[in-house]
Amino acid sequence: MTLQERxxxxxxxxxxxxxxxxxxxxxxxxGEHSLxxxxxxxxxxxxxxxxxxxxxxxxxxHRPAHWMMLLLADRIEVMEFKLRRLxxxxxxxxxxxxxxxxxxx
Amino acid sequence: MRAVVYRGPYDVEVAKKKDPAIEHPAxxxxxxxxxxxxxxxxxxxxxxxxxxxxxxxxxxEFTGIVEEVGxxxxxxxxxxxxxxxxxxxxxACFYCSRNLTACCENSNPNSDVVGGCFGYSHTTGGYDGGQxxxxxxxxxxxxxxxxxxxMEDEQVLFLSDILPTGYQAAEMGEIKGGEVVVVFGAxxxxxxxxxxxxLLGAGRVIVxxxxxxxxxxxxxxxxxxxxxFKKVDDIVMYLxxxxxxxxxxxxxxxxxMEAEGSTPHRLLGLxxxxxxxxxxxxxxxIDTVRKGGNVSIIGVYGPPWNFVPVGTAMNKGLTLRxxxxxxxxxxxHLLKHIREGRIDAxxxxxxxxxxxxxxxxxxxxSDKRDGCVKCVLLPQA
Numbered sequence: 250m251t252l253q254e255r256x257x258x259x260x261x262x263x264x265x266x267x268x269x270x271x272x273x274x275x276x277x278x279x280g281e282h283s284l285x286x287x288x289x290x291x292x293x294x295x296x297x298x299x300x301x302x303x304x305x306x307x308x309x310x311h312r313p314a315h316w317m318m319l320l321l322a323d324r325i326e327v328m329e330f331k332l333r334r335l336x337x338x339x340x341x342x343x344x345x346x347x348x349x350x351x352x353x354x
Numbered sequence: 355m356r357a358v359v360y361r362g363p364y365d366v367e368v369a370k371k372k373d374p375a376i377e378h379p380a381x382x383x384x385x386x387x388x389x390x391x392x393x394x395x396x397x398x399x400x401x402x403x404x405x406x407x408x409x410x411x412x413x414x415e416f417t418g419i420v421e422e423v424g425x426x427x428x429x430x431x432x433x434x435x436x437x438x439x440x441x442x443x444x445x446a447c448f449y450c451s452r453n454l455t456a457c458c459e460n461s462n463p464n465s466d467v468v469g470g471c472f473g474y475s476h477t478t479g480g481y482d483g484g485q486x487x488x489x490x491x492x493x494x495x496x497x498x499x500x501x502x503x504x505m506e507d508e509q510v511l512f513l514s515d516i517l518p519t520g521y522q523a524a525e526m527g528e529i530k531g532g533e534v535v536v537v538f539g540a541x542x543x544x545x546x547x548x549x550x551x552x553l554l555g556a557g558r559v560i561v562x563x564x565x566x567x568x569x570x571x572x573x574x575x576x577x578x579x580x581x582x583f584k585k586v587d588d589i590v591m592y593l594x595x596x597x598x599x600x601x602x603x604x605x606x607x608x609x610x611m612e613a614e615g616s617t618p619h620r621l622l623g624l625x626x627x628x629x630x631x632x633x634x635x636x637x638x639x640i641d642t643v644r645k646g647g648n649v650s651i652i653g654v655y656g657p658p659w660n661f662v663p664v665g666t667a668m669n670k671g672l673t674l675r676x677x678x679x680x681x682x683x684x685x686x687h688l689l690k691h692i693r694e695g696r697i698d699a700x701x702x703x704x705x706x707x708x709x710x711x712x713x714x715x716x717x718x719x720s721d722k723r724d725g726c727v728k729c730v731l732l733p734q735a
Contacts, residue, residue, distance in 0.1 A: 284445075284446050284447075284460055285460075286461070287378050287380070287460065287470070287492040287493065288463050289377075289479055290377065291482055292407045292408075292410060292476070292480065302405065306464065310466060310657065311658075312658075313658040313659070315658075316630075316658045319477070320404050322405070323404065323405065323406055326407065327361075327362035329408075330361065
């Protein structure tokens, strides 16, 4: 049994070694029809996690440090979010207490 | 608008959020009519995908009605019903012109590893997803497919991801007729892979999982043989044995990074983060498939690396094929399969929830409770 339709088992005209050059040679049309790139402006980096994310994106994606920094930033961001939420909850009673004191005086 | 919002690992809630707006002349805004929860959303939910930002909205499988279009959009108008591929693709770059829309180089400035996706972290561009009342769709002339007037949204909803994904998984197995195909994972993608394997001419299809109700569903829905890997001593040896001692011709990984079945992989990948999730199933595929066979990987893995037996793959002369699905390429073909009754995609929906109950929907889907195979959210309910 042969490996069908692959490599040397392909019909000669379809083998990769058969010259495929176009006449006259024409480079690939890469970029010719390109559209303007799109992006998202949502949730820009901020806080400690933002600093780390910006640093991570300066490291190329083939280096583990890029991904490790991003994962660490994710955890830090959750802590920042929880802290902000806690502060918001604490702020209300604190403000109420402050007002009460002012009124009593 | 109201949207599902990520708050941290294992924590989503439905909250008010600013309505999306046209940011690019080729954008459209959709009013979402159906948004499914995908198995890969669980990787985000479980905090395994790098740069998943607090406040982001998941959801890459959705249908909707066009609400507004940018000045450059020609193919869509207000009121059109559409189903949208999870890939965001320009349709014209080096990769898109080769039908590799998952690799589009114009839709994700954050990474050269992957193209843009809806609702799948800033690693894939930071676009919000469709688990919301409205969503911004970039390159609106390229991705969205108009839903035929005689078809319901739910009939074509899964053309957005899991049906083409399952089909591509089977296609990457290079099935030519009569092959034995083993599909690891009886989730929605595994089910569609099994269906597609039959359509492509497989001679025998075996689905492996450990969730008994999902194996039952696979038997009923896709007419396959099933194996519960927790009920056999050694899944690799067992599969080789039932496949004539040599092993199957094709193995498909339709599980991805949160696989059960290996304590070392789960410890290293999911607890210690020393590899990108548990690559258990890639190992099983390589070890199980016959020499010279094909391994097709459609399960999602994160960067930067996994422990995989490459030496075995090399010695066995295997072909390993993998990619995020290039959805757009398969949509017309699979629409025909649905229309002609060969695939009933809607039949895998077991649960429907209004958007406000999204948290509960995620819990049921994530915990595999209540016979859940596929959850769909109704954002306008």
